[in-house]
Each structure stands twice: as C-alpha cells, then as structure tokens.
Amino acid sequence: MRQAGTESQVSEGQFDAYSVDAAYDRGEAVCVIGAGMAGLLAVKNLREQGFTVDCYERETAVGGSWNWRHDRSPVYSSTHLVSSRTHTEFPDFPMPDDWPDYPHHSQVLAYLERYTDHFGLREHIWFGSEIARIEPTGEGRWDVIVKPVSGNAARRLRYSAVVIANGHNWDPRMPSYKGQEEFRGEIVHSSAYKDPSKVRGRKVLVVGAGNSGCDIAGEIAVNAEKCWHSTRRGYWFIPKYMFGRPGDQTMARLSWLPFGLRQKVSEFAIRRVVGDPRRFGLKRPEHALFASHPIVNSHLLHHIGHGAITPKPDIEYFTEDAVHFTDGTSVKPQTVVMATGYRTTFDFCDPALLGMQGADAAPSLIGHMFASKTPTLAVAGLLQADGGIFPLVHWQTVAIAKWLRLRQSDPEAARQFWAKVSPDAGRRYVHGKLNDSPRHRLEISYEVYLKALGRMIEELDGVK
C-alpha cells in the first residue's frame, strides 16, 4: 500500500503505459533476476563487491528449482543430489559435515535458506515480482520493467547492470510423437510428477534417460503395477558409490592422470563394476565417458535386473491405447511420464542480446556468462556439468561482480580485459571430443571450466 503513490502513475489495464513512463533511476545498483541458487549467489557476491542489489523473484520464497512448494519446481519427493555433498556445496559456505553424502532436496532448500539469512540477503529480494522486459538504454545501462505476479501495476527502473539467474529447469520440453493427441491415457511431463502415490497400481511408461528420468523410473518401478522405460541412446551409468566412496570423489582421485587415460581407466572400471548395459537390454553407449554429462544412478540396472523395469527403445508413434516403439513392440500404459528435460527460456529479453539464433538455440556467451555485445548483461547458472554446479556458479558470480566493479574502478583495465576475453564467445569448456548437439551446448567439464574461470578472476584481480 505504501507504494500506491508511485504505482498510480500507471493506471490499471493500461499495460503499455510503462513504455512511455520515465524510469526510476537506481544509479549504480545492479538488478538480479531470480532468487534461486544462482540468484542468491549473485546477490551475495555483488554485495561483497560493494554493489547495491535489487533481486526480483517471481515466487514468495527463495530456492528456485529447489523450492518444491511452487508449481514450477522440477523436484519430486525423492529427489537427492547426484553429485556428492562436498562436490556440491558453495566454496565459501560449507554444507554441514554431518549431512549425508547425497543430501535430500529438502536439505538443499534448507541450505539455500540458511545462506540467505546468514549473509542477510533477504532484504535485497523483492518477492512476488516478475520481470516483464529488460531493454538496453544505449549507455550500457538497463531499463527493467518489473510487475507484480498478481496485478499489472508495472514499474520501470534503471540499473547499471543486469544479472540473469532465472534458471533453466522450469519450462518443460514436451516432445511430440506421431499420434500423441489420439492417445487416451494420461501424458504428463516429469515436472508435474511429484510423488509415487499417483502411480500406485498403474501401468506407467517413463520416457527419457536423463538423471531425473532414471530416478523417476526407479521410483515408479517399486510403486506402479508395471514400469517401462524408453530411452533413445546408450548411456553410461555411473554408480553413486564406487570403491566405497561417492563416485565423483573416486573420479577426482584419478585426476592426476592425463584426461584420455583417466577416461579409459574409468570406462574399464565402470564396465567391470556395473557391467555391459546390453546384458540388461539397453544400448551400448556410443560416446566416450564424460563426452556428455553422465547419468549418476545406482538403481536403474538393479530394477531392470529384478524385472521391475522393462527397458524399451525410442517411441515411434502413439495410438489410442498403445505406444509403439522403433523395434516394433508396443505397450499399453495408463500414464506416460515425459522426462524429456527443459527449455532454456528468456521471455523478458530479445534473444539476440544473448547471442541466441533461432527458437531452440542455446545462448552464445563469453565464458558461459557475459553477453558479448552488452558487457553489462550477464547470465549466471546456465550450465550443465559433469559435477556439482553450485561451486561453478559461485565463481561465475564472483567473476561477474569483479568485472562490473573493474568497469567502474578502472575503465582502461576493463577495456583490456574485455578485448582479451571477447574472442571466447561461444567457446566450449570440455575435455577432448564433445557432443555438439544443441541440447549439449550448455555442457561443460567442471575441471576445464574452473581453471578458465580462475584465470579470468585472477586477471580481473590484476594478478600478472
């Protein structure tokens, strides 16, 4: 109610009014979009560099994807981390060391809430606020149009920079197979799948072999009457524990080996420990280990071995009551769960700003962070990695904050830095051969990326 005075300039229902309104200038303040993991890191690390920060969050609480209470959250009741605790925690805010190796999603949310309060971030976050539009003003500054989630009393504010941290696991990617509309059973995206009680006693087909597809298939297997799992390709399944330790710790112990050799040793170990996927009726992986981010899952093969999951190849078409696969077989599920991932969506800005060409294209950014044409626009957390991404995003936001600071404190050094990193737009940070399909464009190897980020931060710090 306090804001009624300012909001009355934009009359109800007159949605275009803000475009002519004068912007409220927030001076050197930085705008952060989203208060999920990446947004919180951005707020904290920008504050640490001395910036005033306004963070806008659509929901009424922090946590983004991990905030299971809101309907855009992709988590299901049994979601656990797939990278171990010490590979996942923020480098400067450890998770409690008496937590399990693989914390539950509710612990991850509790961790993000603690981080928020510990560093006093809440006072910088405007909840229930959506970003309608961001527009460059021309002098490197940004006009941001903020509107409340309920109501349309939009406001135009001007910021010195914008950090986009809106996440990439909230806009469901629904495939469309031939005949899908005629299917009379239920088709849901995995984002709508929350807990196994809904599938009890039903026949369920799970589509997709990402980490969530395999997790969900395992959960449905023990609850539903029947579970089929359709996958398109062969995958590497890395067990959650190898040689008595979380798999990522075991892998890190091999990191003294040259990458190619490490890949061979790991492939050998996985073949020996997990076995040949073809014995389980799955395809053999076509790509080398780590060439695409691995599936960390110990129970999928276990359930297949116990007959609780029947593996199926790719879907060819749907009919009224059945799903037909490319090998000519068909099944009659009552529910189909599409664990087919999420689209990267920025509905509040011109995709060209982020170097996106075409509808389903991935952004082309410098170091997976900076928009190459607009140095005061950055994206945090737009990554898929072969390890926990929290520490990567921490260092991303440190680099972003230091970059914005350098621009103000030493324009000449900033110009040199920008000239040096600019040619890196769209560069891939992976080991050896890479899987270059559009959906793998966000993938990086954490080792390669952290080394590159470290060099970038040292350069911003002026270390020669």
Add this chain to the structure above:
Amino acid sequence: MSRLDLLRLSDRREPVPHAARELLTSEPDEPAGKPTLLFVGGDRRGAQIFAEHWLAHAAGRGFPAYALSVRGQGKSAGIKGDLRAWASDVAQTAASLPAQPVLIGHSKGARILAEALGRYPARAAVFVAPRLGRLVPPTPAGSPPTLIVGDPDDKRAPRQSLEKAAAHYGVAPLFFQGAGHEMMLAAAWREPLDAILDWLDGTVVKE
C-alpha cells in the same frame, strides 16, 4: 597472495570427516545489532582461554561471542587433524552461526584463521599475536577488513612477524606494549579487547 585454487582437489578427493566441536557461548542480554564474534585459539586449551574474561566482556558490549575448540583442542582433544581439518572446523562453525561472524584467531590459532579465511568470507578478521609460521595464507574470500594486534615485546609473536603479517594483509599492526602473548589472560586483558571491539564498531557496525 597465493594463486587462486578453484578446483580444491584435496577436498574433492578426501573431504574432511565430521568431528564433534566444542563451542563456548556468551550472548548479550539484549540484542544490540552488533556482529557475532568467533574466537579460535592455538593450543590444546582451545576455547577455554577466551572464556576467562573476553567472551563475557564482548557480550557485555553487545557482541554475541563464541569460542571454538577445533579437533585436537579442549573437549575435542582426542581427534587428530591437520591444518586443512582445523580450517574446515572453523568454516563449518562460522557457517552454522545465524549471521556472518567476525573471526578472531590467537597465536597459532591465527594460522588456522588465515587458512579458514580462504574458505569462508568473514565479516572481519582479527589476528591476535599471530604466529603464522611459514604459511603463505590463501587469498581471503570476500576480502574482509583485517586487524593485526600484538605486543611488540612478545617473544613468541615478535614485532617483525606482526609487521610481516600486517604487510601481507595490507594493514598496519596495532601494538599493545606489555600486553604479553596471552593477553586475554593477562591482568590488562580489557585494553586490547576494547581496542578490537572499538575497531569493529568503527569498521563493521557503521550502518
């Protein structure tokens, strides 16, 4: 400063296991909006030396005050550890407090503090009679305001080592002639602590 280590392979390969930690507390009667203090000692007595006078006095001035015994100290004496484990104990404890604390390390505890600053962005850092040895401290996370306090006549943390530590962090040391090495237990324990708290009032509490 040493080079940045973003990868932290030792923690990725072999995380420090959990250990029970002794934490002594003295809270102010009324919340005064002042930052939380976390003291770290350098020998087997651990947190105990701060409980004598300093914790209560700091709390009396409105600072919620905590003192930690890392593994190998005080009540946690039975558990073995190394510098990485001790620093992890400090970072774990700091992160478990409701608000970002000021970290204060005494004597060899300053070495643990220097290491811990690489992995936790303290609100501010205070080195009391620091004995850093040959440690090349990592770059502190979040560049906290730093204060070095000592007695120039202290044999265990002599003037030149105070000056070396101060130069490393780019600050000037604050000298208390005659305060001794264990100034929290000395007859004049109040003076250096008040100076530290005054400095915090001026640097951190501003708003």
